[in-house]
Amino acid sequence: MLDQAADLDRVFHALADPGRRVMVERLSAGPASVSELARPLAMSLAAVLQHVQVLEASGLVRTRKTGRTRTCSIDPVALRSAESWIAERRTLWERRLDRLGDYLGGAARPADAGPTGPGPADPRTAANDPPKETR
Amino acid sequence: MLDQAADLDRVFHALADPGRRVMVERLSAGPASVSELARPLAMSLAAVLQHVQVLEASGLVRTRKTGRTRTCSIDPVALRSAESWIAERRTLWERRLDRLGDYLGGAARPADAGPTGPGPADPRTAANDPPKETR
Numbered sequence: 055m056l057d058q059a060a061d062l063d064r065v066f067h068a069l070a071d072p073g074r075r076v077m078v079e080r081l082s083a084g085p086a087s088v089s090e091l092a093r094p095l096a097m098s099l100a101a102v103l104q105h106v107q108v109l110e111a112s113g114l115v116r117t118r119k120t121g122r123t124r125t126c127s128i129d130p131v132a133l134r135s136a137e138s139w140i141a142e143r144r145t146l147w148e149r150r151l152d153r154l155g156d157y158l159g160g161a162a163r164p165a166d167a168g169p170t171g172p173g174p175a176d177p178r179t180a181a182n183d184p185p186k187e188t189r
Numbered sequence: 190m191l192d193q194a195a196d197l198d199r200v201f202h203a204l205a206d207p208g209r210r211v212m213v214e215r216l217s218a219g220p221a222s223v224s225e226l227a228r229p230l231a232m233s234l235a236a237v238l239q240h241v242q243v244l245e246a247s248g249l250v251r252t253r254k255t256g257r258t259r260t261c262s263i264d265p266v267a268l269r270s271a272e273s274w275i276a277e278r279r280t281l282w283e284r285r286l287d288r289l290g291d292y293l294g295g296a297a298r299p300a301d302a303g304p305t306g307p308g309p310a311d312p313r314t315a316a317n318d319p320p321k322e323t324r
Contacts, residue, residue, distance in 0.1 A: 059207045066205035072194045075274075082278040084285055128282045137275040139210075140268055143217040147263045150219055 058135070061113060065136045068112035073097060074105050078114060078128070085127040088117075193270070196248060200271045203247035208232060209240050213249060213263070220262040223252075 068074055077091050092102040106126055109115035113132035117124050203209055212226050227237040241261060244250035248267035252259050 059210075062210065063205050063207060066201045069275075070198050070201035070205060072198060075194075075197065078278055082281040082285075128278075130279060130282060133275055133279050133282075137272060137279060140204075140272040140275070143213055143263075144265060144268050144272060146217040147265060147268075150217075 061132065062136060062139055064112040065114060065132045068108050068114055069136070071105065071108075074109055077102075077105060077109060077126075078133075081115060081126055081128045085125050088124045088126065091126060196267065197271060197274055199247040200249060200267045203243050203249055204271070206240065206243075209244055212237075212240060212244060212261075213268075216250060216261055216263045220260050223259045223261065226261060 069078070073095055076095060080086055080091055080094070088103055088106055089099065091106065092099050095102060097105075106115065106117060106124075109126075110117055113129055115126050116129045117126045119125075204213070208230055211230060215221055215226055215229070223238055223241055224234065226241065227234050230237060232240075241250065241252060241259075244261075245252055248264055250261050251264045252261045254260075
């Protein structure tokens with residue numbers, strides 16, 4: 055359905071701008087016109103419209119013109135695909151830490167385990183201690 | 190801890206590049222040296238190093254130099270803050286749809302409900318039907 059790589063490029067690029075994130079925040083509470091989106095922002099309508107176009111191209115937002123009003127609303131598919139991509143990487147990384155914790159717990163060699171002792175302890179400390187064989 | 194806006198700018202910008210996402214994917218399986226990161230990519234080591242610097246500046250990745258080897262690993266804090274930001278917006282948007290569904294279900298006015306009938310039906314259809322008062 056989505057050309058994954060290209061679409062994630064566009065979604066993450068769209069979210070990298072603070073003004074566009076404010077617009078997504080506003081729209082997550084419900085549809086809004088372009089002028090409603092512009093109201094809290096120190097931006098011209100033209101600038102807001104450009105941001106809306108970036109959001110629309112990324113798939114995060116859909117717009118519909120009714121008379122002279124362009125109404126914007128969230129399209130959740132792109133939001134979900136970006137969220138899943140991040141969540142999958144985070145989960146993979148956490149699972150690896152769990153296995154590392156099990157291994158260290160099972161091996162129970164306090165001399166190798168460093169100042170925090172054996173076991174999972176602080177996961178971030180464990181993650182930043184790659185195997186010692188590089189030196 | 191994080192300067193939220195500026196950091197999310199950097200995190201989403203870092204994730205907007207497919208090569209950098211490949212690196213994050215590789216690192217979510219465990220720490221790797223810069224040359225290990227370069228191996229599957231059609232990129233010079235210098236280009237990979239530049240991407241690593243962008244990832245490091247965003248907080249997604251930490252690096253540590255041991256002798257001549259720079260080892261990279263995931264820092265989950267930035268990954269989590271980007272994931273939370275998206276998840277919160279998605280949740281807000283879904284809650285609004287639920288309320289809209291409840292309202293339409295409670296009001297039970299089939300004449301106003303369009304071809305899909307009253308009730309929550311397809312949430313995306315509902316989301317893209319803003320109130321009719323604009324025309």
